[in-house]
């Protein structure tokens with residue numbers, strides 16, 4: 760009975776030690792992963808702060824692309840039928856699925872181009888914010904999982 764008790768005690772003890780060692784390793788890995796997750800979260804927040812500057816800007820945004828259009832006018836004896844196409848700067852954009860085009864007076868070209876480039880930047884930032892939003896939620900879920908503990912555990 761005594762020796763049985765001794766073996767039992769030994770098994771219990773080694774089981775206990777094993778649990779402690781295992782938990783320590785697990786905790787170390789968890790702490791390292793948590794630290795990595797926090798650092799990634801900080802990176803994403805810093806990126807948000809940086810890219811949202813475009814959104815906090817005050818300049819006007821013009822939807823569309825500015826480019827030079829070369830075309831024939833359709834008059835039968837025009838110079839454009841002999842290869843000299845009419846060139847003009849235009850803004851194109853889509854509205855309710857329809858392509859729109861606007862000829863730009865030359866004195867407005869630079870300004871509209873700048874505003875349309877700012878619009879593109881704004882839209883790119885918006886797309887990235889959507890991605891970061893998803894990434895942050897994944898990070899929060901992983902951090903929650905690592906920090907959770909059973910009550911009285």
Ligand SMILES: [Zn+2]
Nearest residue numbers: 831832837839
């Ligand atoms: Zn012509």
